[in-house]
Amino acid sequence: MASGTSASITGKNSEPSELSIVLIGGRRGGRPSGKSSVGNLILGRDGFKTNRTTKSVMRQELVSGRQVSVVDTPGWWSHLPLDLTPKLTQLEIQHSVSLCPPGPHAFVLVMPLDVPSVGTDLSAEEHVSLLLSDRVWKRAIMVFTVADKTNMRPGLIRSNRQLRYLTEKCEGRFHVLNISDRGDGSQVTQLMEKIDQMVKSSGGHYETEEHVSEELKEKERTISRRAEQRRTDTLKRTTGLPKDTGLTDLRILLLGKEKSGKSSAGNTILGGRGFKVSQTGQRSAQCEVRQGSVAGRHVTVVDSPGWYYNRPLQDTSEMDKLEIQDSVSLCPPGPHAVLLAVPLHEAFTKAQRVAVEEHMTLLSQSAWSHAIVLFNYGDLLGDRSIEQHIEAEGEDLRWLLDTCGNRYHVFNNQKTDDTQVTELLQKMEEMVAGNRGGHYEDGGDVSETTSERKKIREEHVHTLMTKIQRQRTALKALFEGDVHLQYNFK
Structure with missing residues (x-):
């Protein structure tokens, strides 16, 4: 004691x-x-x-x-x-x-x-x-x-x-x-x-208990040491990369689970309220595209449906999968950056890692070369650094950062200043330079297959809704006593 x-x-x-x-x-x-x-x-x-x-x-x-x-x-x-x-x-x-x-x-x-x-x-x-x-x-x-x-x-x-x-x-x-x-x-x-x-x-x-107190102190020292090393590694990686590649047209794709702050981040980037942000937990079922002029660039942002909580890919609906796959075609010829939204108000667990990894397979493997982790709700950090948060969370979040080439940024969507946006655009420019000026491409055959599957799915949904409407009409007539429509259920 x-x-x-x-x-x-x-x-x-x-x-x-x-x-x-x-x-x-x-x-x-x-x-x-x-x-x-x-x-x-x-x-x-x-x-x-x-x-x-x-x-x-x-x-x-x-x-x-x-x-x-x-x-x-x-x-x-x-x-x-x-x-x-x-x-x-x-x-x-x-x-x-x-x-x-x-x-x-x-x-x-x-x-x-x-x-x-x-x-x-x-x-x-x-x-x-x-x-x-x-x-x-x-x-x-x-x-x-x-x-x-x-x-x-x-x-x-x-x-x-x-x-x-x-x-x-x-x-x-x-x-x-x-x-x-x-x-x-x-x-x-x-x-x-x-x-x-x-x-x-x-x-x-x-x-x-004294040993508990010492363990806490050692854990905090380890976190601080690793956080400083991550900051140093990030600076080394970006040293010599141009901050401005001359891009006048920048395309961004937002991915992440529901309530990860994707839509709010899109609004922060564009400096407005282009994307709907639900206060009731209602999520978007379709991709949305918004454009604007940001820091002298024409910026296109695509927001995609968020997958359910931290559930694996098998729990995501086929329509949501198709929407995520089709999102690339909404900013042709392809996004320069794929922003993976990660909220700071909850821990990054093994389940989150699996969910991100599996949903990224809806794109091609090369998407990781264009990915940046976007931490939302940055006000929750207080005076702690994002590097301290990363190192404290453990191996699953470190895996995500390592897979994305240690590219990350923090957004405080409560702020109104433009600094956090211009810094994000600079990081995108550095990534584009590292990718030799290229953007993400999923291959024409993949895009065409996705669009065709989506078209077939939409036709199926339309047919189903038409059948449901006929059944509702027949039931209404039945209750109103119209015997001529009583059995028109086909």
Whole structure:
């Protein structure tokens, strides 16, 4: 166990003379859990940014005459299991306990109570128990956040099976906090009393095992060393390659799974909203082409249907396969760059690697020579580098980068500046120069075969839809009593 002794217990309420708290919790979509806001309420000041936490941060303040340390951590995505949480996020959560030595007295598990998906963070127990340890629950309290006092419904906690289960894991400890009401100090006072009572009953601070702490430090050193080496290798590879090949017409093909940020990336490249970006998860079933003038070039971007999640090629529909294959013909004579979209909000697993590798077989092997990995949602990196993310994720993501010739770029689709686009175009120019000015070609016979198969498929779908329409007409007539159309089902 780590060295150090428990904080002394003094005062009439037997609260510790110093108090260390770690905030943990998930987030769903664009809605945070409210961890940072809870930390600010405890400290009585804006010590944490409330937009998005990407790295564990510790803040201290004198609260009612004693030193209080609060550590805010990155939130996991509530709908994703632990193995899909990015490795850097996992490391930051594990690292959090070392920011308040000799260890935190309390863990505050934060969850929003006033969202439609309340109680669906099925990965909370997994993240807490496996990233930290089961011993956390002895020193944990659930804090349910609301932004409106009308949603402070303790009855919901007892009636919701998932919320009730997590509360029981915390030995029945919970508190509801209105994070929008900073003027009500009583709700924070009550929370602190509950934390003090928990610390008194648990007997001191949480201790980390020394070997675990050393393993984390060594892992971070290895990641930093490998990241620096990757940056060096990238610079060496591009040294001497022209930044401007004189291309005035640039053609780009976007590939990737659904919700990988492909369409948003296309809009970022073209500086507009040419591609539809669904907020409801609805995906495009057909390739779309948009064009525009970017940095003095005429740029054509083709967006293709995203394959389903991280599923293999056999789970992709025949129509989607044909669309992906036919996408090359929409930017004749072929794309200069194939951008493989990879989202940064989830880990790159073996399943993702297989999905990318198999779907790339819909093109020819030479497509890899024109491929660049495009990491989307770059704001999730915080002050970490993309190279650190790559090395932390492990061999599957490193395989993808190596297969693409270590070509990669990061897009923050929330940014409005043009720098990230011009830098991407420069990398494309370097790749084109490395390919001796050529573009991707799949061969005329492949294109013709694909188009013919697609035409036959579309004719089959049209025939099927016509038959369905006739059946609907016949059924409608049947219910309306028209006996002359009752049996016209053929």
